[in-house]
Amino acid sequence: MAISVKTQKMLWGRAAGRCSHPECRIDLYEDETETDDPTLVGENCHMVAESNDGPRADPTIPMERRNSYNNLILLCRNHHKVIDAQVGEYTLERLRKIKADHEQWVREQLGFDAEKQREDEYYAEVVDKWAEMAGLATWTAWTSWVLGGGQPSIEASMDEKLQQLRPWLLTRIWSGRYPELEDAFKNFLHVANDFYNCFHKHAEKRTDDFGDLMRKALSLSASALPMKPRDREANASALLSGLFTPNASWVLTRNRP
Numbered sequence: 001m002a003i004s005v006k007t008q009k010m011l012w013g014r015a016a017g018r019c020s021h022p023e024c025r026i027d028l029y030e031d032e033t034e035t036d037d038p039t040l041v042g043e044n045c046h047m048v049a050e051s052n053d054g055p056r057a058d059p060t061i062p063m064e065r066r067n068s069y070n071n072l073i074l075l076c077r078n079h080h081k082v083i084d085a086q087v088g089e090y091t092l093e094r095l096r097k098i099k100a101d102h103e104q105w106v107r108e109q110l111g112f113d114a115e116k117q118r119e120d121e122y123y124a125e126v127v128d129k130w131a132e133m134a135g136l137a138t139w140t141a142w143t144s145w146v147l148g149g150g151q152p153s154i155e156a157s158m159d160e161k162l163q164q165l166r167p168w169l170l171t172r173i174w175s176g177r178y179p180e181l182e183d184a185f186k187n188f189l190h191v192a193n194d195f196y197n198c199f200h201k202h203a204e205k206r207t208d209d210f211g212d213l214m215r216k217a218l219s220l221s222a223s224a225l226p227m228k229p230r231d232r233e234a235n236a237s238a239l240l241s242g243l244f245t246p247n248a249s250w251v252l253t254r255n256r257p
Helices: 005-014 077-085 092-109 114-133 136-147 156-170 179-201 210-221 229-243
Strands: 042-046 072-076 153-155 203-207 248-252
Touching: 005 042, 005 072, 005 114, 042 077, 072 077, 072 092, 114 136, 114 156, 114 179, 136 153, 153 156, 156 179, 179 203
Parallel strands: none
Antiparallel strands: 042 072, 153 248, 203 248
16 A cells, blocks of 8 residues: 555655654755756655564554554655664654654744645645546556447446546635646546546446356366266356456447437
């Protein structure tokens, strides 16, 4: 499970983009040069290791909690190496205190803009939710069935996500801080509405019969085995149930008005 956009925004924003180690606190942004783009020299560091055998590991903690804001601390690359190499010195309790003390220092000494931070975290949360509901992680795969060759189709599960995404996105409240981002979401909503309504005007819901075809083929191939026909069919069904599940899709048809 990857670290979410909102979690990264919380971590970097509340730490002011600086190493949290009290003897460091360097700026973790490197400005662009005449030949190169800007770059980050900081790292999202796990207090309890992400892996089960890493520094300060605790296999009982679920993965989503290991990648949550409460288990992360922002450090430069050098101090990331130090805390993971010296786990006796940098215990979980000490790391939590270092993080809390650093964020307090940011609020008190650096003119921390709490309102901007709250809004940044809200925008980041919208991005995370939109990416999940729009199937961004598998965007190429699911859109290829719509835009690629053959019969255009959408899996019912993805179709349901799109159905939920449209009213959800419509009801987001924008502060106006990032107008280009807001316009991008509004444009996506318009396109999604047009696509969804047009597609469903000419589509019908169907159930994939691939599992049934495979079940028949497997039954035929097992006909030579020394067992009763009823047993062959039962074994084929048992095997297929572990391999395939019924899959409904919305399929574009030419015969609907």
